[in-house]
Amino acid sequence: MNKKDSHDSLLVMLKKNIALWGVVAFLALVVAPIGFNIAEPYLKISITIGTALFVALTVSYFTNKKTAATTNYEVTELINNKFPKFLQIEQIGLEKIIYENNMEAVGVDLSEPAELFIAMNDGKNFFTNNSRKLSERFKKENRKTTIILMSPESESEEILNTRNGKQEKGYYANKIKDATKDFKEFHKDSPETNLLEIRYFSFNVSMSVVATEDIAIVGLYRNSAGKSLTPPSFVFKNNGDTGEYSNILKDVKNLVKASEVHWASSDI
The missing domain is CATH 3.30.870.10 (Endonuclease Chain A)
Structure with a gap:
């Protein structure tokens, strides 16, 4: 494995760990307080923080992953199929x-x-x-x-x-x-x-x-x-x-x- 592959692997693992911490935060700050009937306003504060961390760390990870896959396909499509046609149209000066x-x-x-x-x-x-x-x-x-x-x-x-x-x-x-x-x-x-x-x-x-x-x-x-x-x-x-x-x-x-x-x- 070269340095780039090693770096990419560590980066992926770090992102997964961060996403996992989002799940932990959700369990600790949302699920557990509800289960133990923590009094207000502490329950509300805990739920807000736990939900925010879950969205920021876990949901965003899966969203970005899905978006990246779609974007990579679209970029490949543009480079291989669309850009040559765009360049040809631009070269001959066709406006519309x-x-x-x-x-x-x-x-x-x-x-x-x-x-x-x-x-x-x-x-x-x-x-x-x-x-x-x-x-x-x-x-x-x-x-x-x-x-x-x-x-x-x-x-x-x-x-x-x-x-x-x-x-x-x-x-x-x-x-x-x-x-x-x-x-x-x-x-x-x-x-x-x-x-x-x-x-x-x-x-x-x-x-x-x-x-x-x-x-x-x-x-x-x-x-x-x-x-x-x-x-x-x-x-x-x-x-x-x-x-x-x-x-x-x-x-x-x-x-x-x-x-x-x-x-x-x-x-x-």
Whole structure:
């Protein structure tokens, strides 16, 4: 037996002895006085002291032993199974998963970032759910907002209409035109240093993106038509070149290069 094992064995024995003294105290100060009908207030004092010692020395020993066994299992589970996943999530910068596109409701303030990128197929629903914060943003100095939408003239617009069972011809084209009009209307009285650029992409956007200098939110689209199954969106924080945020921002900037300017406030 090495020194550590010997020390641990002595420590265990000492704890057991202390627990045993708690039982002795309980018998001597609680059971015996009751049995001998000791008069008050001495009986009450004796019972209080005996009970306190029993709880402190004996009950706590068994409680700690049970807790230690449970805790050791939980720690082992965390180390072996949970921590690697936590570290991987932290490394890619994933903050949380959300199921709505109201940015204020999930703690994202669209009015504050100096630069904002929005890439979506039509953007109509996003504008409706975030119009208040977008209005605030367009009133502030030194802001740049770049919006990339699917072109209303794109062949992908017709494909989306057919795929999603839209009977109205040009359904998504009309939504894109409406969203464009809404953004321009909200921005018309903005300061000169508040820039808005609306770009059209020749194809549909495979993932919606809302990106600032601090975070990027990537939204998926369901494969089946309809809105009954709300798709998830993934919130990534900017943690440098190692995280997914960096890839998302590069992808968005490549999308900017691949799209054409439809309207820009700087041209007015």
